[in-house]
Amino acid sequence: MATLFYKTKNDSDTGKKVQELIDKGKKIENEINSYVTELGGGEKYIMKGRAILATGICALSFSEDPDKKIWKKFPKFEGYYSPKLSSPTGKEISTKLDSFEVIEREDLNKIIGYNSFLSHCGFGRGNESFFGFETDSTWKHEMPEDCEEITFTEYQKLFNKK
Known part of the structure; x- marks a missing residue:
């Protein structure tokens, strides 16, 4: 081998x-970054398992602790959070994050x-x-x-x- x-x-x-794939990834990354900024998150986020080219967001960074009613700590990554699905707002955010196209x-x-x-x-x-x-x-x-x-x-x- x-x-x-x-x-x-x-x-x-x-x-x-x-x-073409890189350009598509850059477009998706820009869309994700705009939404993360709207949420008050930092410029860094964690991608889903098989995602590449900065697509497929599953958790984002915050410089300060976000609202605990909406966000939960992302395991093993200090300063990163994912939306709480038990919260209507968290569920809405999760749906939006899942709506971004993923390049795998x-x-x-x-x-x-x-x-x-x-x-x-x-x-x-x-x-x-x-x-x-x-x-x-x-x-x-x-x-x-x-x-x-x-x-x-x-x-x-x-x-x-x-």
Whole structure:
């Protein structure tokens, strides 16, 4: 079992699909941030389990303790709270948080043609010219033609992974 590393140009077919997903995620993130600000929360929030790209909010930060009738402490995360479903206002807030679209790891898998619920490709960005992917050799997955296999060293260099 070994990790395989790939790069694809930002302007390739695969790269354009990734950029489209990133742009969609940024739009959702901005919507979430606006609502969190309305609620009096901080700029940080906790994403749902399989969510990526700052989508899928389940708890948010507050600099001061919020109204305990509406909010409950989020386990194991100091300063983070989730809405109380026993409160009508909390339930309303929870419904709104759940209404934001969620981008999941499976959405990234679909871009490279990998169909699995249990395993997910790794992803590298931050480079001006390329996006990166990581897969497992045991998957025996054939990457899109515009993805080039590269070494771990090159992947680290391109995407500042250490």
